[in-house]
Amino acid sequence: MKLKSKSNIVFAVVAADAVCFRIINEKLHVLLEKAPKYSPFPGEWALVGGMLHPRETAEEAVNRLLEERAGIKSIYKEQVYTFSKIDRDPRGRVVSIAYLVVASSNPQELKKADLETEWMTVKSIPKLAYDHNEILKNVLEKLKFNIFNTNIAKYLMRKEFTLSELQNVYETVLGKNIDKRNFRKKILSQDILKDLHKVRKEGVMRPAKIYIFK
Amino acid sequence: MKLKSKSNIVFAVVAADAVCFRIINEKLHVLLEKAPKYSPFPGEWALVGGMLHPRETAEEAVNRLLEERAGIKSIYKEQVYTFSKIDRDPRGRVVSIAYLVVASSNPQELKKADLETEWMTVKSIPKLAYDHNEILKNVLEKLKFNIFNTNIAKYLMRKEFTLSELQNVYETVLGKNIDKRNFRKKILSQDILKDLHKVRKEGVMRPAKIYIFK
DNA sequence: GCAAAAGTGTTTCCGGTACACCCATGG
DNA sequence: CCATGGGTGTACCGGAAACACTTTTGC
Numbered sequence: 066m067k068l069k070s071k072s073n074i075v076f077a078v079v080a081a082d083a084v085c086f087r088i089i090n091e092k093l094h095v096l097l098e099k100a101p102k103y104s105p106f107p108g109e110w111a112l113v114g115g116m117l118h119p120r121e122t123a124e125e126a127v128n129r130l131l132e133e134r135a136g137i138k139s140i141y142k143e144q145v146y147t148f149s150k151i152d153r154d155p156r157g158r159v160v161s162i163a164y165l166v167v168a169s170s171n172p173q174e175l176k177k178a179d180l181e182t183e184w185m186t187v188k189s190i191p192k193l194a195y196d197h198n199e200i201l202k203n204v205l206e207k208l209k210f211n212i213f214n215t216n217i218a219k220y221l222m223r224k225e226f227t228l229s230e231l232q233n234v235y236e237t238v239l240g241k242n243i244d245k246r247n248f249r250k251k252i253l254s255q256d257i258l259k260d261l262h263k264v265r266k267e268g269v270m271r272p273a274k275i276y277i278f279k
Numbered sequence: 280m281k282l283k284s285k286s287n288i289v290f291a292v293v294a295a296d297a298v299c300f301r302i303i304n305e306k307l308h309v310l311l312e313k314a315p316k317y318s319p320f321p322g323e324w325a326l327v328g329g330m331l332h333p334r335e336t337a338e339e340a341v342n343r344l345l346e347e348r349a350g351i352k353s354i355y356k357e358q359v360y361t362f363s364k365i366d367r368d369p370r371g372r373v374v375s376i377a378y379l380v381v382a383s384s385n386p387q388e389l390k391k392a393d394l395e396t397e398w399m400t401v402k403s404i405p406k407l408a409y410d411h412n413e414i415l416k417n418v419l420e421k422l423k424f425n426i427f428n429t430n431i432a433k434y435l436m437r438k439e440f441t442l443s444e445l446q447n448v449y450e451t452v453l454g455k456n457i458d459k460r461n462f463r464k465k466i467l468s469q470d471i472l473k474d475l476h477k478v479r480k481e482g483v484m485r486p487a488k489i490y491i492f493k
Numbered sequence: 494g495c496a497a498a499a500g501t502g503t504t505t506c507c508g509g510t511a512c513a514c515c516c517a518t519g520g
Numbered sequence: 521c522c523a524t525g526g527g528t529g530t531a532c533c534g535g536a537a538a539c540a541c542t543t544t545t546g547c
């Protein structure tokens with residue numbers, strides 16, 4: 066590699082961190098892992114992240130890391146921001162590209178992995194290693210923006226869902242309640258859903274219509 | 280530095296590239312430099328960019344590079360996107376953080392530098408070295424978004440300006456014409472300008488009122 | 494009086510928001 | 521008949537866009 070400078074300086078190196086979301090019980094969860102013993106923050110919770118391999122892009126690194134650490138396949142991925150503060154990693158100069166990721170909500174696609182990983186609700190995130198709380202905050206803002214400005218909701222939902230379930234997901238992402246009539250009017254007017262003309266009966270209430278994303 | 284892997288692999292390193300804008304004659308210009316002889320693209324036009332020093336953030340690197348190469352002080356700076364394709368630099372694995380920068384429009388603050396640099400209108404950008412055309416495209420999109428959604432126009436204008444001049448800047452940034460009445464209504468309703476109650480006489484037409492940003 | 498840019502209002506449409514009641518079902 | 525969530529409509533407001541003529545000046 067010809068990038069070493071003459072003055073013996075080593076350049077900053079590149080990592081990727083994944084803020085990986087998933088809806089569990091209609092609540093927004095984030096994937097965290099316990100930082101290993103030999104790391105600067107042994108035992109503390111951290112986002113899933115690591116160095117880019119020499120022959121992979123940042124996106125590929127995110128895919129690999131999630132697969133390695135928690136057996137997760139991402140179904141949506143989007144670069145959010147790159148963090149380059151000098152001392153963000155005590156071991157050396159590491160610049161980190163942060164990604165917003167949505168994991169499949171299909172339970173079969175989640176296997177138990179070697180490392181300790183856990184899905185935590187966004188309301189209960191502890192203090193994280195490195196600058197990961199700041200990264201999480203940035204990515205969460207992006208998710209809130211995206212939920213009403215892109216089709217990301219498609220990746221947070223199961224294939225078939227009711228409008229109430231969809232609204233619950235919006236509410237857990239935004240962290241606030243939405244008026245039911247306005248929500249339905251807005252979603253339906255966007256012409257992104259398909260009415261399957263099926264209903265889901267659940268307990269003692271009126272059955273709900275089933276939709277899918279187009 | 281403890282970041283070298285055991286398997287003798289060298290990690291990707293970090294550069295920053297600046298897409299530096301300036302209004303000249305009410306047209307949007309971008310700062311380019313000729314890539315040096317010893318580079319992979321000798322003599323080709325490129326964005327101003329370079330490796331991060333070990334003790335500087337990406338923003339600081341952008342400041343330094345613009346100062347070194349063209350004597351430019353940036354008055355607005357914003358990270359846009361990080362490019363990590365594997366072969367984007369033929370010399371090795373370089374990941375580049377792209378910045379949207381606005382240079383001072385004050386002519387005195389621009390000195391002639393060693394390297395060949397040139398301000399080119401966005402309409403006349405040639406084929407650039409590396410993936411810099413792609414970077415420019417991304418950053419330009421961001422600028423178009425920002426012009427109506429942030430106060431970036433403040434940094435593109437001289438201190439004192441007329442509404443017609445402001446509108447011209449919006450038009451050169453967006454690459455399209457804007458209705459004069461709608462433009463004035465919108466800008467004035469935002470309460471971001473201050474009427475200096477002065478006029479600028481210029482040639483044979485009605486004098487225009489002078490504004491500044493609040 | 495004319496050329497050249499400055500300045501000015503009204504109407505229409507659309508998306509966002511506030512707000513309250515009836516419907517279908519199982520027990 | 522009742523408890524539970526499913527489902528519906530209207531009115532108001534503010535921002536965006538379309539659109540044409542009068543004003544001020546120097547010559």
